[in-house]
Amino acid sequence: MSHFFKVKSLEQVISLVSEFSVVGTEIVSVSEALSRVLAVDICAAHDLPGFRRSTMDGYAVCSASTFGASESTPAWLDVVGAVAMGGVPDFSVGPGEAGKIATGGMLPPGADSVVMVEHTELVEHISMVDDTGVVDYTSIVDDTAVVDHTSIVDGTAVVDHTSIVDDTAMVDHTSIVDDTAVVDHKKKPDHRENVQDSLAGRGSIEVYKSVAPLQNVIEKDEDFKKGEVVLHKGTVLRSQEAGLAAALGIFQLEVYRLPKVGIISTGDEIVPLSSPLTPGKVRDVNSHTLASLVKEAGAVPVMFGIVRDNQNELFDICKRAIEQTDMVLISGGSSVGSRDFTVDVLSSLDATEIMVHGISISPGKPTILAGSRSGENISGENHVKAVWGLPGHVVSAMVVFRVVVLPFLRNLRGITNCVFSGIKIPAKLTRNVASAQGRTDYIRVKLVREDGNNPGILAVPILGKSGLIRTMVMADGLLEVPENVEGIEKGDIVMVTPV
Ligand SMILES: Nc1nc2c(c(=O)[nH]1)N[C@H]1C(S)=C(S)[C@@H](COP(=O)(O)OP(=O)(O)OC[C@H]3O[C@@H](n4cnc5c(N)ncnc54)[C@H](O)[C@@H]3O)O[C@H]1N2
Numbered sequence: 001m002s003h004f005f006k007v008k009s010l011e012q013v014i015s016l017v018s019e020f021s022v023v024g025t026e027i028v029s030v031s032e033a034l035s036r037v038l039a040v041d042i043c044a045a046h047d048l049p050g051f052r053r054s055t056m057d058g059y060a061v062c063s064a065s066t067f068g069a070s071e072s073t074p075a076w077l078d079v080v081g082a083v084a085m086g087g088v089p090d091f092s093v094g095p096g097e098a099g100k101i102a103t104g105g106m107l108p109p110g111a112d113s114v115v116m117v118e119h120t121e122l123v124e125h126i127s128m129v130d131d132t133g134v135v136d137y138t139s140i141v142d143d144t145a146v147v148d149h150t151s152i153v154d155g156t157a158v159v160d161h162t163s164i165v166d167d168t169a170m171v172d173h174t175s176i177v178d179d180t181a182v183v184d185h186k187k188k189p190d191h192r193e194n195v196q197d198s199l200a201g202r203g204s205i206e207v208y209k210s211v212a213p214l215q216n217v218i219e220k221d222e223d224f225k226k227g228e229v230v231l232h233k234g235t236v237l238r239s240q241e242a243g244l245a246a247a248l249g250i251f252q253l254e255v256y257r258l259p260k261v262g263i264i265s266t267g268d269e270i271v272p273l274s275s276p277l278t279p280g281k282v283r284d285v286n287s288h289t290l291a292s293l294v295k296e297a298g299a300v301p302v303m304f305g306i307v308r309d310n311q312n313e314l315f316d317i318c319k320r321a322i323e324q325t326d327m328v329l330i331s332g333g334s335s336v337g338s339r340d341f342t343v344d345v346l347s348s349l350d351a352t353e354i355m356v357h358g359i360s361i362s363p364g365k366p367t368i369l370a371g372s373r374s375g376e377n378i379s380g381e382n383h384v385k386a387v388w389g390l391p392g393h394v395v396s397a398m399v400v401f402r403v404v405v406l407p408f409l410r411n412l413r414g415i416t417n418c419v420f421s422g423i424k425i426p427a428k429l430t431r432n433v434a435s436a437q438g439r440t441d442y443i444r445v446k447l448v449r450e451d452g453n454n455p456g457i458l459a460v461p462i463l464g465k466s467g468l469i470r471t472m473v474m475a476d477g478l479l480e481v482p483e484n485v486e487g488i489e490k491g492d493i494v495m496v497t498p499v
């Protein structure tokens with residue numbers, strides 16, 4: 001009622017954020033943690049990845065063995081073993097030697113780099129073929145799998161393989177290879193490849209390209225070092241943070257609980273969507289725009305419905321909303337008209353102090369911020385809660401939410417560490433925009449692509465009163481015209497906040 005605004009600047013209002021509390025915490029599984037806010041620092045319990053890994057298929061080598069290697073003067077290296085995936089190599093690599101390795105495999109001791117397989121050529125197998133035609137291979141496929149072939153190749157071409165490929169799979173080949181080519185393999189088809197692979201891994205290679213130390217290798221602590229703080233309190237968790245937690249074996253995280261935001265619409269003229277629209281009435285738009293904005297901001301809207309222009313009714317609902325939620329948004333009745341009760345009701349509530357009535361922004365000047373210390377909330381946490389009186393005009397309520405309420409809601413969620421909150425899109429303004437000195441203006445703009453040879457983005461101002469939802473529906477963003485600026489000229493590059 002008959003109060004006059006004591007207008008504060010936007011900066012003055014935003015600086016009050018620190019006077020409000022943050023919600024309590026809870027434990028959630030990593031799979032439920034997306035978009036939640038981390039409540040503690042997380043340290044790496046071990047080095048990541050924990051061992052030196054190859055990033056390529058090829059040969060683990062001492063890089064010095066390849067120095068000077070080229071197509072015309074290749075380096076010649078002996079292949080002394082093959083690394084099994086998921087295992088620990090049981091051989092080491094010295095100068096002039098190489099170990100066959102796949103992407104992700106552990107480098108054998110002595111190797112400091114990996115030559116890509118396409119930069120090598122296999123030139124020799126270790127095989128003893130003598131005059132009597134006895135071929136003897138002993139190939140180590142992995143640390144559990146010893147492949148032992150004893151093959152007698154003679155004029156009758158009897159080939160007898162007895163191979164243990166791994167600890168679960170006994171492979172027994174009895175193959176008579178003769179003119180009729182009777183071949184009996186009791187084995188999985190890929191075992192043959194493994195065996196051939198391992199045989200191919202033994203021998204010598206020519207290397208056509210040198211590698212530098214640590215080339216094609218991830219060091220044992222290259223991702224994160226043991227003891228390092230890998231995630232900071234106040235971080236909004238994204239898919240990559242879930243991946244990091246998984247990599248470190250963390251399956252539960254302490255996060256801030258989701259804040260509840262109470263939403264109240266006021267006004268004798270406002271009717272719910274379910275009611276018929278009789279003359280003089282308008283449907284409740286603000287409850288729905290604000291609930292959507294609250295969800296978009298990572299909180300939970302709690303609807304308290306529509307309150308008539310009645311001080312006692314508004315008092316009761318406000319009191320209940322403050323008790324049951326962490327922040328309250330009241331739209332309508334924030335101005336200085338005879339039916340604008342919000343500021344009086346908030347002043348009359350216990351332990352509630354009006355901190356702001358009027359902000360030098362347009363739209364949104366008649367905004368109220370009260371701080372309520374009225375005891376514990378339902379979760380037993382002691383809060384200074386923000387209670388907002390937002391202007392009733394549909395656009396004003398939305399703009400004030402984005403520009404003013406959002407920083408307080410981010411603080412309530414516990415966010416301290418997120419660069420995305422202020423991302424803006426550069427665009428070229430298509431017409432002059434005037435603005436009054438001494439207030440920050442928010443211009444709704446539509447973003448369109450420039451055509452022809454200009455790949456830029458144009459910002460087309462959407463003109464219209466702040467009671468018209470159409471202007472927000474048409475808009476893609478808000479353009480801020482600062483307090484000390486009189487206007488912006490057509491053709492200027494402006495920064496647009498997406499809405
Ligand atoms: N003498 C003055 N009058 C007004 C001033 C001023 O400085 N001096 N400021 C104007 C501005 S700017 C705004 S914004 C409004 C803010 O008024 P209130 O916050 O008191 O809001 P109401 O008067 O209740 O409603 C304004 C307008 O919005 C419609 N409305 C309200 N709630 C809803 C809803 N939930 N859904 C849809 N539409 C809603 C309401 O019907 C009115 O049309 O004050 C100006 N006056």
Ligand code: MOO
Pocket residue numbers: 362363364365366391393396397466467
């Ligand atoms: O402040 Mo009103 O919100 O300009 O329309």
